[in-house]
Amino acid sequence: MDSPTSKIGENVRVVVRVRPLNKREMERGAKCLIAMDNDTQATSILRPDARDSGNARAAKRASNDDSKTFTYDRSLWSVNPEDPHYAGQESLYDCLGKEFLDHLFAGYNTCIFAYGQTGSGKTFTMMGSNDDPGLVPRTCNDLFRRVDKLSDSHQCSVHISYFEIYNEKVRDLLAAMVSDNGGLKIRESPCDGPYVEDLAEFQVRTTASTAMNDQSSRSHAVFTIVLRQLFQDLNSKSRIEKISRFRLVDLAGSERANATGATGIRLKEGSNINKSLTTLGRVIASLAENDNRKKRDVVPYRDSTLTYILKDSLGGNSKTAMVACISPSDYDETLSTLRYADQAKRIRTRAVVNEKENNLSAKLLKDQLENVLSSHVSRGVELENLKKEKDEMRLMFEEWARNLDRENKALKIERDALRAHLRLAIESYKNPIPVICENKEADVEREKNAKAVNDLHDEWSDLLQDIGHFKRDIQEDIATFAIVATTAA
Numbered sequence: 250m251d252s253p254t255s256k257i258g259e260n261v262r263v264v265v266r267v268r269p270l271n272k273r274e275m276e277r278g279a280k281c282l283i284a285m286d287n288d289t290q291a292t293s294i295l296r297p298d299a300r301d302s303g304n305a306r307a308a309k310r311a312s313n314d315d316s317k318t319f320t321y322d323r324s325l326w327s328v329n330p331e332d333p334h335y336a337g338q339e340s341l342y343d344c345l346g347k348e349f350l351d352h353l354f355a356g357y358n359t360c361i362f363a364y365g366q367t368g369s370g371k372t373f374t375m376m377g378s379n380d381d382p383g384l385v386p387r388t389c390n391d392l393f394r395r396v397d398k399l400s401d402s403h404q405c406s407v408h409i410s411y412f413e414i415y416n417e418k419v420r421d422l423l424a425a426m427v428s429d430n431g432g433l434k435i436r437e438s439p440c441d442g443p444y445v446e447d448l449a450e451f452q453v454r455t456t457a458s459t460a461m462n463d464q465s466s467r468s469h470a471v472f473t474i475v476l477r478q479l480f481q482d483l484n485s486k487s488r489i490e491k492i493s494r495f496r497l498v499d500l501a502g503s504e505r506a507n508a509t510g511a512t513g514i515r516l517k518e519g520s521n522i523n524k525s526l527t528t529l530g531r532v533i534a535s536l537a538e539n540d541n542r543k544k545r546d547v548v549p550y551r552d553s554t555l556t557y558i559l560k561d562s563l564g565g566n567s568k569t570a571m572v573a574c575i576s577p578s579d580y581d582e583t584l585s586t587l588r589y590a591d592q593a594k595r596i597r598t599r600a601v602v603n604e605k606e607n608n609l610s611a612k613l614l615k616d617q618l619e620n621v622l623s624s625h626v627s628r629g630v631e632l633e634n635l636k637k638e639k640d641e642m643r644l645m646f647e648e649w650a651r652n653l654d655r656e657n658k659a660l661k662i663e664r665d666a667l668r669a670h671l672r673l674a675i676e677s678y679k680n681p682i683p684v685i686c687e688n689k690e691a692d693v694e695r696e697k698n699a700k701a702v703n704d705l706h707d708e709w710s711d712l713l714q715d716i717g718h719f720k721r722d723i724q725e726d727i728a729t730f731a732i733v734a735t736t737a738a
């Protein structure tokens with residue numbers, strides 16, 4: 250999704266900062282050659298001979314002829330803390346860091362790089378000291394403070410990486426095992442541009458600046474923060490994902506190779522540093538010029554590791570600022586830095602908000618959630634029904650068991666009564682009460698009795714057989730019901 254910025258583009262912001270005279274400079278009686286105008290944000294540099302002239306008229310003439318003035322977005326006077334316009338670390342963060350962090354949260358890639366000769370205050374500006382932290386720790390602190398204030402539905406993750414470019418090779422400064430096997434490779438992705446392959450990235454929740462290694466004035470150090478945000482857009486109700494990157498770069502000292510007087514390895518080192526810095530100069534010049542031309546030059550990003558990695562930050566999808574650090578009493582180097590910074594002002598970048606709607610996956614997630622929920626609900630209902638059924642069956646079997654017991658008892662009583670009757674009948678059959686009959690009538694009576702006894706015997710035999718069957722049936726029933734009751738429980 251392009252922002253209006255992408256069509257118009259905007260210039261690289263340039264801030265110049267002058268440091269205080271150091272002990273050595275004060276001891277040799279060096280004078281501050283820099284003047285800054287707080288109203289116009291102009292920085293002027295005066296030739297040292299003109300500055301040192303005791304002649305008032307010569308000095309006045311010199312201030313017209315021998316001073317060079319450049320106007321920047323900001324000119325920060327860090328020479329004397331007593332000065333009313335003194336700009337310390339906090340002022341720098343307030344006028345640059347804060348705004349760039351705003352851009353990062355808005356979804357823009359951002360980059361601030363510190364440029365200047367050795368000892369001009371680049372590392373102090375980027376890192377600062379424990380007592381007076383610079384841009385990197387202030388940015389990290391502010392970043393986590395802002396993340397903490399976001400609502401729970403606005404999810405954020407922060408990853409950092411830190412590498413240096415030394416002798417045109419990339420070395421990871423955060424990896425636990427740093428191998429010296431020729432450095433990390435640089436690759437280019439169609440979406441994200443050049444990147445360092447296999448660079449350690451750490452997800453962090455607190456200030457990460459303490460993890461940093463010592464700075465080397467001979468290497469270019471690149472600290473990168475990647476912020477990933479996921480939140481709901483209140484107007485469109487869609488899920489938005491923003492991934493933006495903040496690069497904070499502390500460049501090596503910009504002094505020319507011939508001025509270092511280096512030989513051997515140091516010379517190679519110097520020329521390699523110079524290769525990155527001179528290429529940076531050519532890239533900046535080319536970008537600055539291209540804006541005025543119809544037919545654009547090919548920008549020589551690929552001519553050095555530094556410019557290749559910073560391709561996007563220098564002329565592409567990024568809001569970029571340069572802090573040009575200057576020494577107060579070094580005319581040549583400071584003038585060269587001021588000219589460099591003046592040229593950088595003309596570079597235009599075209600930053601876009603790096604965001605995408607995440608509706609598809611959000612809808613997918615919602616559907617999945619609904620499916621899971623409904624299957625849970627139907628399983629719950631099913632389970633409830635099964636429980637009910639089981640309870641009903643248990644009650645039924647308990648009732649059956651009670652009835653069975655009752656019937657069993659009744660049958661036992663009946664059987665016992667029948668047994669008693671049978672026993673008596675058999676007894677009376679075996680030992681009949683003798684009947685004394687003197688006449689024929691008595692014989693007839695005896696025969697009748699004998700027949701009745703026989704009939705009774707047959708009747709009891711049948712009855713006993715029936716009882717046997719009945720008993721077997723009952724035992725089978727008991728066995729059947731016992732199995733069913735155990736299964737149901």
Ligand SMILES: Nc1ncnc2c1ncn2[C@@H]1O[C@H](COP(=O)(O)OP(=O)(O)OP(=O)(O)O)[C@@H](O)[C@H]1O
Pocket residue numbers: 267268269271327365366367368369370371372373374464465466467500501502574
């Ligand atoms: N604005 C400032 N206020 C106070 N002291 C400063 C300021 N800028 C720089 N210094 C001091 O000047 C010295 C040199 O600064 P610094 O190391 O930051 O320079 P540098 O440009 O990073 O040098 P190099 O290229 O060698 O890394 C340090 O002692 C630092 O504390």
